Amino acid sequence: MSEVADVPVHMRRTAFDPTDELARRRAAAPVSRVTATMGQVRFPTWLVTRYDDVRAVLSDAVSFSNANEAVRAHVAAALGEETAARVELGGPSLLSYDPPRHTWLRRLVAPTFTVKRMYRLRHRVEAIVAEHLDAMEVKGGPIDLVEAFALPVPSLVICELLGVPYDDRAGFQRRGEAQLDLELDFAERRAVEEESRAYMAELVRRNRAHPGDNLLGTLVRDHGDELPDEELVSLGILLLVGGHETTANMLALGTLLLLRHPDQLALLRDDPGIADRAVEELMRYLSIVHTGIIRTAVKDVTIGGTVIKAGDAVAVSLPSANRDEAITDDPDVLDLTREPTSHVAFGHGNHHCLGAPLARLEMRVAFPALLRRFPGLRLAVPFEEIEFRSLSVVYGLQSLPVTW
Template structure:
């Protein structure tokens, strides 16, 4: 029988909140040594200002020098092919080269062109939720299908493959699984993406993969196209779906805030920013490796050390924002680190924000009586996932 590992400090939560021990580190020494889910030790940085310092300085905190999870179980050739195109694993100038090709697809102008289609997808999901009858699982019928359909259409992924890549994404992000199972999921994912890329190269469509093949086919290798597609599909699907599920649970637990979003469209934009800060669903950014000795919060950290940033702790830092433990959708929480910071700031942030700005009000207006099916039921949190959320959310209306 496989024993479930203990949750590392930086992934421990008390419901929506980081555990008190993590807050004590942030408000005390600021940095602590921890064991990573990948079997090595690292310095965990917890203060908002220090997290921004690490993320904004790729020269001293390198992404490229950090081995990705499971690389130790692969040959050098396979490891290189797996890493190709993965923007989060590169520093400038290589990171800049790759990101420059994708940036035009994620501008606000491009996102505004997508808005009517996203609205249609949201309405279709709400229809499906209503047809399911109450009580229904909001994750299955709403939080999951909305972003997955959006990113599928953007990348040209067949809708029929949605369930398959969701199951694989869950395994990829589950730190409780043995590494060989997560490596197997990486290999399955790469094989699937390679098939998509081959089809796009043979017949480029109007989706993003087709655009990359047509406009940058001479600049990007097939392996790089596979890596880019896999990263965008995983990030665009898992993060927003968990924000919609966990965010709805947070609003149902704060009914006065929920009512403001439902009744006043002007509240939606600041509410999304506050939910991003307060929930901080990305628990673990890829670690950085120090290229020289550095000092953080008065701690000398040697060259060659792994450094991790706790976004939940940083976004609840009282030095960053007043009364950080309170959800207050009126303040907007400008400057939060939920999308990261610096050169690796989330490329898809405009898309995620748009999906949430459309989805939350539409849900709350379609179902003004939305409520938890069983208010006393314990939430089914994704405790071991790199992207925090809920597995299921049973609601009625």
């Protein structure tokens, strides 16, 4: 574990909350400088903390590029150009493309993630959730909820959707966690990225030969000529990692948060009708993605009264924005019955989470089902012993020992 001092300001949390330092900056210095971390490299970036400013940055793809030029330049200065080519999870893809290339690729995958398509998956998600709850019941507590429920449920769902054999989960779960780990030095990152690309390249090759009834197969069948293997590999890695790491951490961290707020837990357990708004509130309150991709200003631009120069790195704090009073009253209070807010936990602008409808479905099904199956759910260790992931792109828990 890293010492707190090593964790960048924008990634520090006190259990479920952004630190007071972020709230102070939001009030007094809404656009300020911080030092970001990637492997052994440290580099300066602007940190945008207010809700309106965060939305302004994320929705302005003309002024702010996702192409990682600022981060790449800092890594290149420290470790050379070849290493700098490896700053992107899975290689250049949706996350790091700007329009018009981003628009082109996003539209190829958009039909798979529509709200209606997700509604049709509901029964399958319910069945997967029930199977894992059955297995927990048979095994009995104490049990690690991450290993038994939070991680396998979204892993199996994205495997089926994408066309990844679930039997391969040990490998892709390990690689996914490593790829999001900002402590990983660049030699380790290179190794895990190469392993990850080799794995996905084999799945792409199989789908080229025999397109499956899944997203990889559909992309090959419908767009095989315009999508080179490299593009399919990068996209596949992004969807696989994005598809399980994020929801897994929301399920684990969200469950822990509810266990610490028994009145709120009871509301959701006893009235599944509030599941939709409860999930929005859990997303807003926890905001597990600290900043998303660090943008690069492509021209001088003023945000929150501060001039950001062309070439500067710009990070937006999603947890800070979601605790801004501009978004809702009493933003530091967890209230599962709160009128849904226009939070930015899924981001905003063109790079808004592609899988948001899937993540919402999974959480709307999983939280109430877990709480209703185990009404006596409780921690199996003292709260103080729970380990939080501090230097990952996605905040969350290493494990969550529970019993019932």
